[in-house]
Amino acid sequence: MIESQEKSKTSGVAKWFDPRWRHSGTWAFILNRVTALGLTVYLYLHLVILRSLAGGPEAYDGFLATIRSPIFVFGELLVVIGGLIHGLNGLRIALNSFGIAVPYQRQLFYGLMVIAIITSVIFGVRMFTA
Amino acid sequence: MIETRSAPKNGEGAWLWMIKIFGGVLIVVILIIHLIVNHFIAEGGLLTYADVVRYYSNPIIPIMEISFLILVVSHSLIGLRSIILDLKPARSLLTAVNWIFAVVGVVSIVYGIWLVMSIVSQGSA
Amino acid sequence: MSQEKWKVTYRIFRKKGTESSKFEDFELEVSPDEYVLDGVERVWAFHDRSLTFRHACHHSTCGACGMVVNGFEKLSCITPIREITQNGGVVKVEPMRNFPVISDLVVDMGLFYSRMDMVGQRQVIPLEEEPTQAGIQTGPVERDGGYVRLSDCIECGLCISACPIVATTPAYLGPAVLAGAQQNGLERTPKLLDLVDTEDGVWRCHSAYECTAVCPSNVEPAWRIMDLRKQVVKAKLKGLFGGS
Numbered sequence: 001m002i003e004s005q006e007k008s009k010t011s012g013v014a015k016w017f018d019p020r021w022r023h024s025g026t027w028a029f030i031l032n033r034v035t036a037l038g039l040t041v042y043l044y045l046h047l048v049i050l051r052s053l054a055g056g057p058e059a060y061d062g063f064l065a066t067i068r069s070p071i072f073v074f075g076e077l078l079v080v081i082g083g084l085i086h087g088l089n090g091l092r093i094a095l096n097s098f099g100i101a102v103p104y105q106r107q108l109f110y111g112l113m114v115i116a117i118i119t120s121v122i123f124g125v126r127m128f129t130a
Numbered sequence: 131m132i133e134t135r136s137a138p139k140n141g142e143g144a145w146l147w148m149i150k151i152f153g154g155v156l157i158v159v160i161l162i163i164h165l166i167v168n169h170f171i172a173e174g175g176l177l178t179y180a181d182v183v184r185y186y187s188n189p190i191i192p193i194m195e196i197s198f199l200i201l202v203v204s205h206s207l208i209g210l211r212s213i214i215l216d217l218k219p220a221r222s223l224l225t226a227v228n229w230i231f232a233v234v235g236v237v238s239i240v241y242g243i244w245l246v247m248s249i250v251s252q253g254s255a
Numbered sequence: 256m257s258q259e260k261w262k263v264t265y266r267i268f269r270k271k272g273t274e275s276s277k278f279e280d281f282e283l284e285v286s287p288d289e290y291v292l293d294g295v296e297r298v299w300a301f302h303d304r305s306l307t308f309r310h311a312c313h314h315s316t317c318g319a320c321g322m323v324v325n326g327f328e329k330l331s332c333i334t335p336i337r338e339i340t341q342n343g344g345v346v347k348v349e350p351m352r353n354f355p356v357i358s359d360l361v362v363d364m365g366l367f368y369s370r371m372d373m374v375g376q377r378q379v380i381p382l383e384e385e386p387t388q389a390g391i392q393t394g395p396v397e398r399d400g401g402y403v404r405l406s407d408c409i410e411c412g413l414c415i416s417a418c419p420i421v422a423t424t425p426a427y428l429g430p431a432v433l434a435g436a437q438q439n440g441l442e443r444t445p446k447l448l449d450l451v452d453t454e455d456g457v458w459r460c461h462s463a464y465e466c467t468a469v470c471p472s473n474v475e476p477a478w479r480i481m482d483l484r485k486q487v488v489k490a491k492l493k494g495l496f497g498g499s
Contacts, residue, residue, distance in 0.1 A: 015422050016216070021326035025464025025477070026419060032461075033213065040206045047238060054248050057179035064177055087161065090154045093462045097151060099485055102478045105464060143458030144491060212461075215454060216423040 028089055028109050035086035042079050073127050080123045084116040150208040153201045160198045167191075187253040192246050199242040207231045261287050261342040265294050267306065268349040269359050276356070278347070279303075287337035291329065292320050294336065295348060295360070308360040315471055318409030321416065322360055323349040328413040328469040351416035353425070367412055370428060374447060376435035380407055384438070406473045408435060414466035414476050426455045430466035430476035433457055437479035441486040452487045 017034065019027050052059040066072065092108050095101050101108055168176055176182050186192055214227055262284055270276035281298045292310055299306045309319040313332045320331045325339050325347050340346055354362035414430040415421050421429045433456065436447045451457045457480060466476040 016419065022417075022419075022463075023465060023468040025462065025468065029419065029461050029463040036206075036209050036213070040210060043202060043206055044238075047242060050245060054245055060179040060182070083161070087154075087158045091158060094151050094155050096462060097481050097484055099478075099481050102481055105462075105477075143454045143456065144452055144487060147458045148488070215459070216420065218424045218426070 024106050024109055028092075031085050032089050032093075035082040038082045039079065039086060042082075070128075077120070077124050077127055080127075081116070081120045084119055085113065088112040088116050146208050146211075150205055150212075153205040153208075157198070157201050157205060160194065160201065163194065164198055167194075183249055183253045186246065186249045192250055196243055196246055199246075200239055203235050203238045203242075207235050259287055260284055261336065263294070263336065263340060263343070264345045265298055266345050266347040267295070267298065267360070269306075270356055271305070271358060285336055287342070288335055290332055291322070291324050291334045291336060291339065291346060291348065292331035294346060295322075295331065306360075307358040316409060318411035318472075321351050321411040321413045323351060323416065328352075328417045330411060330413065330471040333471065351412055353416050353418070353421045354412065362412075364410075364412060366425065367415060367429075367431070368410065370432045371410055371435055373450065374432055374436040375439050375444060376408060376410070376432075377438065378407065380438060406475070408438075408474045409472050411471065413469045413471065414474075417465035417469045419463050419465065420459050420461060424455070427459045428456050430460075430480065431474075433460070433483055434466075434474050434476035434479040437483040437486070441483075441490050445490070448487065448490050451483060452491070457483050457487055 017030055019030055049063070052063040067076075089109065089112060092101075092105065092112055095108075096105055176185055186195075211227060211231060215224075219227065262282065265281045265283055266278050267281065268276060269279050281302050283294055283297060285294055285297075290313075292313065295306070295308055296310070299308070308322075310332065311317040311319045313320075315330055315333045318330075322329060322331045324331060324334060325345070327339075328351065329339070331348070336346065348360065350356050350360045350362045354364060354367070357363050408431060410431065412431065414434075418427075418430055420427050428451070433451060436444075436451050439447065441448055441451075460477075460480045462477070464477045467478065470476060
């Protein structure tokens with residue numbers, strides 16, 4: 001085997017989220033990973049915050065007053081969007097992984113993201129006008 | 131001798147991956163049910179403590195919510211582990227990660243079940 | 256071949272020995288229907304004899320001339336200049352990603368070839384196992400079923416270059432290797448199960464589909480990795496209940 005001058009460069013985290021010179025499949029991968037991280041943060045925050053439930057009516061109802069503020073509602077909307085993207089794309093991956101619709105994976109991705117966007121808009125309107 | 135990676139560990143990837151994928155599909159299903167029930171069917175939309183207690187008095191609800199909890203915690207931890215695998219952790223680091231995630235998972239699930247049961251017990255109080 | 260002539264700048268990655276890498280510009284007059292590889296050869300012939308690159312058949316059969324052209328993985332012998340730039344534009348040529356660079360555009364394919372050997376990659380796939388327009392088949396197909404281009408992997412390495420998981424670790428077997436294992440099939444070669452059913456094997460794929468997007472030879476590695484997963488699951492279930 002030829003002696004190479006340098007070890008093959010492995011690019012690490014920066015390259016994970018770099019969509020340049022990449023096709024739609026990579027964008028799906030990036031979206032899935034970003035939403036995964038976001039949703040994980042939300043999950044554990046949610047579990048911690050729900051502790052207020054154990055504190056009885058005053059704690060819970062007081063907490064609910066807090067989450068009506070626009071910042072929280074916006075945060076929740078981000079969770080909804082992230083959940084839609086991650087969930088729908090995840091279903092696509094599940095289907096593909098069992099050999100279903102693989103030749104159409106690109107169209108499926110675009111179609112599902114359109115559904116995600118439309119649903120996000122609907123939720124967004126409902127959440128901010130309620 | 132061509133350099134190869136260390137001996138493959140049989141089967142480590144397969145079952146975890148399948149739990150993640152099937153778990154993911156189930157999560158989508160339960161999430162839809164969870165959202166519909168929480169926000170459209172439950173009285174008052176669960177906006178007061180009393181509503182929450184009433185909601186949990188139907189036994190299907192704690193079962194569904196606890197299943198949801200187990201599925202989501204497992205899915206997120208297995209997924210996080212996959213992301214960490216992409217960082218090429220040393221074997222010792224990976225073993226530590228496995229243990230930490232297992233503990234976090236168990237603690238989260240136990241905590242969640244305790245929370246649910248404390249609400250359910252309020253209902254029968 | 257049209258009479259049209261373009262002026263383009265070839266911006267070529269250079270690296271010799273332990274020097275740090277750099278890009279060198281060469282102004283060329285080309286016909287836009289010529290291929291990227293033709294320009295590289297002209298640079299070597301008339302501008303700089305020290306330029307090192309791989310090429311052989313010039314018709315997408317040998318897999319030697321894989322390069323990254325203007326950011327995308329391409330087989331340079333079949334990539335017309337017209338496809339990647341316009342008159343007055345730049346043709347940026349770099350070696351494939353995720354392989355160690357030996358010199359200029361030449362990379363070390365040793366580990367890759369040894370892995371293709373390990374999975375018993377067959378250079379020529381029998382017609383009975385080729386995909387047809389009727390759909391991708393894994394079993395025997397009818398002789399006149401309308402074959403799409405034959406899917407013989409030419410081991411060019413473009414899929415390895417494009418895969419975001421290979422970019423994180425050379426331990427991952429990668430699309431070409433897993434596709435080769437799938438083409439053999441776990442039923443025919445059960446010893447491959449231990450090789451692919453691992454963390455760095457078939458379960459590492461995150462469905463980015465870059466491999467299929469850049470493959471010049473119709474191998475469709477992404478689908479093959481999915482199919483290999485099905486084969487592994489079947490094999491494992493049989494192992495649980497088949498009493499072996």
